[in-house]
Amino acid sequence: MTSAPRPHHRPEGPAMAAAHTPAAPAAPDTTGRLPGLRERKKRQTRDALVQAAHQLFLGQGFAETTVDEIAAAVDVSQRTFFRYFANKDEVALAVMADAENHFIECVRQRPAGESPFEALRASIVQSWRDLATADRTGAGSVTSALELLRMIEETPTLLAAHLRRVTEQERVIVRVLAEREGVDPDQDLRPRVLAAAFGSVLRAAHLSWTPDHEDTGPEAMIALIDRHLDQLGPALAGHWQH
Template sequence: MQTEQAEQGLRERKKAATRRALGEAALGLAMEHGVADVTVEAIAAAVDVSSRTFHNYFSSKEEAIVSVAADRIEDSVEALRSRPPEESNWDALETVMVEDLVGASGQGDPLAQFLFIHENAALLSQEMTAVKCAIDRFSQVVAERSGTDTARDMYPHLQAGAAMLCTRAALTAWFADPAADVVDLTRQAFAQLRAGLPEPQRDTGEP
């Protein structure tokens, strides 16, 4: 029984490694050559598998390209689950979001990847699907940490969605000014949200 479980575990790890390798190859080729000029055949060849094997994991090259960002989010979900239980949800969420932005998962330059995805309209629908899945996954962990229920309570969905929005707002500001510090922008976004999002002071032009 233990041998069967070990073999099954090994198969699952190999499948996960193949999927991740295909996603990284797809993103790398797309960033080098452009989305339109990348084929499923080229992605499969880069990992030394067949096109049929590629389609066992992804329905399209666009899904494969965005999968690196989706996998990074999944890593962040697990990182949130491992945060100390006595830590506040806001502190825990801010920590994992910042770690993701600085590439704590070791999967290349996340900022360059985020920028590439947002500059390619063909990838945006897949990216939005990944974001929705991310909010759902983060909501589950927030519910576990807060003793709430995703089926009955709005709290986990609101907090997970708000945390994701902090990251997206920071990235939007960074896209407009790449010289800015995206980590600082993210922390500013969390600080404003945690303060109740006070309205900014308007400049009336009066002395």
């Protein structure tokens, strides 16, 4: 379902500054405390590297961007870059990894009375809204996030790494759903089936987005996801001929 590669153009001035992709909100550590000053500064440096990398990737192409360019855009050394990321591929996937982790946390926090499907659906809506709120640039965030995802789909090495992570995420979701419902996922197939179906529908929704969407805010993406999820039951269990 990947789309044909598109030419990349380097943004200039304010347009490039607005190309941020949303980063996950800062979360408390395992003791419930908010990060200290040192941790916040490290997070700020990491986020700055991610944002600079994505601006360059979307502006001039992934293959054409070097680690030196990313580091220079944040005014740090190449050595500093490698304290945070092992390579260029890892920084390209960082926002998606953060978003996936945030989604899983949202699922864990959903009310116990919700059905598993309701919990997943509410979590993806909450995730998009939270990540957009965490971004300081406003409406451009959803567009740049989805353009980044499209770039990953069009870059074989990135796509392979992204799909490996998606598979790992699906396993975590299976465990979370099983724990919520008190079932054994090795014996009960429902957590695996739901996690696989939900993940596939989300990917289809993301890939159906096009850059010419007039509304670039999170609600437009949420509406698109809702349209796809609304078709899950009829597509799986309903008759297609009328």
